[in-house]
Amino acid sequence: MIHGNGKAQQSPRKRIVVVGGSAAGPKVAARARRLDEQAEIVIIQKAPDLSMASCGYPYYVGGVFDNRNLLLTTPAGVVRDPSFYLKAKGIVARTEAEATSIDRAKKTVTVLDLKTQTQEELAYDKLILATGATPKLPPIPGIRLEGVTTLQSMQDADFLRRVRDEKKTKKAVIVGGGLIGIETCEALHLAGIDITIVELLPQILTFLDWQLAKLVELHIRSKGANVILDNGIAEFLGQDGRLVGVKLANGTELECDLAVVAIGVNPNTQLARDAGLQIGKTGGILVDKFMQTSDPDIYAAGDCVETTNIITGEQAYAPYGDLANLQGRVAGENAVEGDTATFPGTIQTGICKIFDYAAGSTGLSESAARAAFPDGVETVLNASLDKPGFMDGQLLVTKLVVERSGGRILGAQCIGPGDVSKQIAIWAMAIKGNLTVEDMANADLPYAPPFSLAIDHSIATAHIMQNKLTGRMKGISAVEVKRKLDAGEKPFFLDARGPDEYEQARLGIGEHLIPLGALRGRLNELPADKDAEIICFCKISLRGYEAARALMGRGWTNVKVMEGAIAAWPYPREK
Ligand SMILES: Cc1cc2nc3c(=O)[nH]c(=O)nc-3n(C[C@H](O)[C@H](O)[C@H](O)COP(=O)(O)OP(=O)(O)OC[C@H]3O[C@@H](n4cnc5c(N)ncnc54)[C@H](O)[C@@H]3O)c2cc1C
Numbered sequence: 001m002i003h004g005n006g007k008a009q010q011s012p013r014k015r016i017v018v019v020g021g022s023a024a025g026p027k028v029a030a031r032a033r034r035l036d037e038q039a040e041i042v043i044i045q046k047a048p049d050l051s052m053a054s055c056g057y058p059y060y061v062g063g064v065f066d067n068r069n070l071l072l073t074t075p076a077g078v079v080r081d082p083s084f085y086l087k088a089k090g091i092v093a094r095t096e097a098e099a100t101s102i103d104r105a106k107k108t109v110t111v112l113d114l115k116t117q118t119q120e121e122l123a124y125d126k127l128i129l130a131t132g133a134t135p136k137l138p139p140i141p142g143i144r145l146e147g148v149t150t151l152q153s154m155q156d157a158d159f160l161r162r163v164r165d166e167k168k169t170k171k172a173v174i175v176g177g178g179l180i181g182i183e184t185c186e187a188l189h190l191a192g193i194d195i196t197i198v199e200l201l202p203q204i205l206t207f208l209d210w211q212l213a214k215l216v217e218l219h220i221r222s223k224g225a226n227v228i229l230d231n232g233i234a235e236f237l238g239q240d241g242r243l244v245g246v247k248l249a250n251g252t253e254l255e256c257d258l259a260v261v262a263i264g265v266n267p268n269t270q271l272a273r274d275a276g277l278q279i280g281k282t283g284g285i286l287v288d289k290f291m292q293t294s295d296p297d298i299y300a301a302g303d304c305v306e307t308t309n310i311i312t313g314e315q316a317y318a319p320y321g322d323l324a325n326l327q328g329r330v331a332g333e334n335a336v337e338g339d340t341a342t343f344p345g346t347i348q349t350g351i352c353k354i355f356d357y358a359a360g361s362t363g364l365s366e367s368a369a370r371a372a373f374p375d376g377v378e379t380v381l382n383a384s385l386d387k388p389g390f391m392d393g394q395l396l397v398t399k400l401v402v403e404r405s406g407g408r409i410l411g412a413q414c415i416g417p418g419d420v421s422k423q424i425a426i427w428a429m430a431i432k433g434n435l436t437v438e439d440m441a442n443a444d445l446p447y448a449p450p451f452s453l454a455i456d457h458s459i460a461t462a463h464i465m466q467n468k469l470t471g472r473m474k475g476i477s478a479v480e481v482k483r484k485l486d487a488g489e490k491p492f493f494l495d496a497r498g499p500d501e502y503e504q505a506r507l508g509i510g511e512h513l514i515p516l517g518a519l520r521g522r523l524n525e526l527p528a529d530k531d532a533e534i535i536c537f538c539k540i541s542l543r544g545y546e547a548a549r550a551l552m553g554r555g556w557t558n559v560k561v562m563e564g565a566i567a568a569w570p571y572p573r574e575k
Pocket of ligand 1: 019020021022023024025044045046047054055056057058097098099100130131132133151152153180268271301302303304319320321322323324351
């Protein structure tokens with residue numbers, strides 16, 4: 001056997017058994033094979049398919065592509081079936097085979113062949129659990145009715161794709177406004193189905209703070225889908241065993257012939273629990289940085305494990321496809337070479353697409369950051385284009401969260417039709433590298449008009465944060481502005497845009513239109529009391545900031561800038 005150090009060693013042929021054959025499992029097996037040509041590697045997979053790109057299900061359901069096999073193929077177009085695994089990788093992959101128990105003392109796994117119902121014991125030297133997750137299914141009356149489904153397995157995707165193709169379904173309810181619920185909403189809406197999302201919490205997409213989530217919600221509504229918040233499903237209503245509607249907790253009844261339950265997933269840990277392996281605080285299998293369980297001969301990876309949040313040091317459950325692959329790679333290496341590779345944990349980076357918007361986040365949200373760093377968090381909201389207007393630049397709204405002392409980046413969220421993925425990737429690496437606002441303020445990022453502004457949106461966000469941290473800018477969020485309005489306060493609102501823009505869109509909060517270019521000649525229209533509260537804004541807040549600086553330079557002492565301005569206003573507008 002050739003080990004990673006290049007030395008040839010005489011050792012018996014090792015048997016590596018991998019339970020689970022979707023994302024993490026095949027990654028474990030492939031990595032193990034690349035490091036050990038001699039090992040016997042067996043994948044035990046309960047589902048009929050292997051290596052399913054589950055993250056692609058919503059796009060198959062929505063008709064972005066029609067060939068189901070594309071969910072299962074290599075980049076070269078070969079379907080990853082048992083024959084592919086055997087021929088291309090020398091890996092035995094057994095589908096429709098379920099690992100039903102582990103005997104740790106004997107180092108065997110019991111495998112049930114689901115086609116023949118025969119059982120056998122398979123010995124292992126190293127066992128890797130990659131059993132994934134199962135969707136949460138609350139015990140709501142009627143949940144077993146025909147027409148109630150999840151979108152977790154390939155069979156679910158097949159079912160929903162049939163629903164799309166048959167064009168008989170008219171109304172659907174999506175239960176849960178998380179990542180999968182939102183992606184399913186778009187997929188079924190593209191199929192011409194009337195959609196209502198029902199979410200128990202006061203907002204969708206809880207990886208975002210409220211304001212950004214609200215902006216995404218407004219975008220969803222603008223496409224004709226309905227969103228009901230602060231409400232749960234009390235009952236699925238049926239007729240002759242088929243779903244005909246849902247009853248909400250507040251008594252409202254909605255007609256529908258399809259319901260997709262997407263309220264999150266639970267780590268699939270039964271096998272591990274039965275074998276006496278340690279389970280973590282969040283319910284996932286407990287593993288160390290080597291992806292090793294409490295049994296040194298058993299590793300685990302993917303949605304079935306618990307990991308560590310690198311920023312807080314707390315245990316976290318992070319069921320993401322990228323992490324499943326990264327963890328699988330580490331577990332595969334360690335199963336072959338001993339504990340050499342490590343997986344340090346997660347910063348909870350995620351992204352999803354919803355119609356013309358993307359929504360992503362990395363690190364801590366404001367609420368999570370305030371809980372972890374009670375006295376020392378600052379936030380800023382920036383709205384601007386991703387590219388110049390002449391290159392069809394699209395809006396991005398970013399919220400940045402930093403530690404007030406020292407300016408360490410703790411989290412970032414970004415939404416909009418612009419290139420959200422790039423922004424989140426930049427901030428993810430800033431967080432992993434322990435970078436500060438100061439580092440980001442002079443980041444040397446690639447620039448040409450087709451790709452970004454000369455000062456990239458991320459860098460501009462860091463600049464605004466710098467201005468806030470140094471006291472050059474006093475920011476106020478739209479949420480605080482609304483609170484003031486609701487409390488009957490009457491700050492002087494200065495809208496620094498041009499008259500044309502004012503005619504096209506306006507908040508209607510009693511604002512005074514004084515275009516930035518005219519401001520210095522119209523100072524007499526501002527409050528005579530130099531301590532009066534003045535809140536400046538424009539479309540995205542650059543002109544609002546410049547207006548604020550001009551007023552501060554002329555003696556007004558209580559001037560604020562509404563962060564994100566009209567572009568990030570999450571409430572109804574006059575126009
Ligand atoms: C619709 C959808 C969209 C998603 N989109 C994204 C996205 O955009 N980005 C992202 O990062 N993540 C996304 N995810 C999450 C991502 O798909 C998962 O994190 C990833 O698939 C986890 O991989 P896994 O191998 O750990 O588990 P799974 O993919 O759940 O695979 C586990 C496999 O183990 C098998 N198994 C279970 N128990 C046994 C047993 N006892 N014996 C044998 N086999 C067993 C199951 O049959 C299953 O196929 C999405 C998930 C879904 C469902």
